[in-house]
Amino acid sequence: MAKRDYYEVLGASKGATAEEIKKAYRRKAKELHPDRNKDNPGSEAAFKEVGEAYDVLKDADKKAAYDRYGHAAFEGGMGGGGGRPGGGHGDFASSFSDVFDDLFGDFMGGGRGGGGRQRAARGSDLRYNLRVTLEEAYNGLQKTINVPTTVSCDSCNGTGADGGVEPTTCPTCSGMGKVRAQQGFFTVERSCPTCSGLGQIIKNPCNSCHGQGRVEKERSLSVNIPAGVETGTRIRLANEGEAGMRGGPSGDLYIFIEVSKHALFEREDLNLFCRVPVSIATAALGGDIEVPTIDGGRSRVKIPAGSQSGRQMRLRSKGMPALRGAASGDMFIELAVETPVNLTSRQKEILREFDTLSEENNPESSSFFKSVKSFWDSMKS
Structure with a gap:
């Protein structure tokens, strides 16, 4: 056929x-x-x-x-x-x-063409969450952190064998790190159960690390936090993660930044916002106020007469520095006109007199109530 x-x-x-x-x-x-x-x-x-x-x-x-x-x-x-x-x-x-x-x-462990045996296992990456204040994010800082991790065993120099003796070739997989089994028409390949895919075995494991080549230890690291970091910023420290198995390369340490909320400033990208209460008299007559800045200084801001709540004034380059580059954000002052409370009889009398005399001085109120009157008239007709 x-x-x-x-x-x-x-x-x-x-x-x-x-x-x-x-x-x-x-x-x-x-x-x-x-x-x-x-x-x-x-x-x-x-x-x-x-x-x-x-x-x-x-x-x-x-x-x-x-x-x-x-x-x-x-x-x-x-x-x-x-x-x-x-x-x-x-x-x-x-x-x-x-x-x-x-x-x-x-x-x-790399397929058929790579020689078969896996290399010594790389250590795991580590994550460390670090909280900083807004002032620290503005200035940058050098901070020492303590990281629980695994380090190379000094007793066996990371080999996992007693006395630092080199491991021997695994007799089960002949150093390939994997074994194959025929199941009907299928050839199934698995990591070697004897050496866990490493291709080598240790006859006399190290007493300190029990053949792992690494031990648990808390490390102190000095970390440079650059100015301009914000919540979510990630800093990578290469080779500062867990030590690898039996002399394998170390993983990396990733530091994730969280910037705490501030009592005075609210951050939005590079800009800062500061809500400043002002009296009715200051808002009406105008005047100068003194506001704080994130660098610890003070700035005088002129309030125009007739300012309303929500009005914003900009202080250029008084915001946060950019993480990369020389740019800086701005600081915005938002006015909050404050209504006085716990008035005395005399204060109430003065305010009533003022209210009577100021009908022509409230253009927004006049416009609003005119629109209300027109609305009601239209509903009647």
């Missing part, structure tokens, strides 16, 4: 790319797997046919020969494989193993 065209077997076009061929193979292999076709006695043969087709078309050289000569490329010695496509490697297990590596190689 004549062999079917390999492209037809996979359901791919002759101009298909390597990625398209791989996708077609995955689809067909899943469709024809014997475990899903137990009532179909021909599924196993079809399944192997798909594996044979993919074994040829996945290889650029074999594919080129097949595109030119067809099945004849692998007959009579042309392919160097004794009549089998791919030189004796056309079985399904080999083909599926390649796809398996493509899919899961990153989780197995």
Whole structure:
């Protein structure tokens, strides 16, 4: 019986790319797997046919020969494989193993082509939450923090072995760090259970670290917090995280900044806002007030006569510094006209007299009540 065209077997076009061929193979292999076709006695043969087709078309050289000569490329010695496509490697297990590596190689320690054995494990990254005041965020500071972490074991120099002796090759995986097991048509690859994927074992573990190559310890670190940081700013300290396993590289330490709320200032990006209460007399007559600034200084602000609550005045370059660059934000003074409380009889008398005399001095009130009167008149009509 004549062999079917390999492209037809996979359901791919002759101009298909390597990625398209791989996708077609995955689809067909899943469709024809014997475990899903137990009532179909021909599924196993079809399944192997798909594996044979993919074994040829996945290889650029074999594919080129097949595109030119067809099945004849692998007959009579042309392919160097004794009549089998791919030189004796056309079985399904080999083909599926390649796809398996493509899919899961990153989780197995680097796939088939990287020498197999995993390197010594890198230490974990650490996170440290640091709260600073708004003044500290404005000025920047040098701060010492205590970080609970793991450090390289001094007793074994990080090797995990007693006396610092070098680990030996794992006899189970021969140093590859992984083992393979045949399960029917599948080749399953797992991390070696003996060495946990490291490819090496320790015969005499260090008493201090119990073979880990690292011990728990609290470290004191001096951290430079630059001026201009804000809540959410992240500072990375390379190699200051947990020590790696058995001499592996250390992780990094990430410091996340949180700026505390301030009693006087509210921050918005680089700008600061300060709500300042003023008396009715000052708002009406105008005057000067003294306001604080984030650098600890004072600034005099002129209040124009007739100022209303909510009016803002800007003090340029009195805000927060930019984290990068020489720019600075502004400070905005927001007036809050304060209504007096607990008035004396004399104060009330003066205010009533003032109210009587100031009907023409409240343009906003006059405009509002005129609009109200017009509204009521329209409702009546």
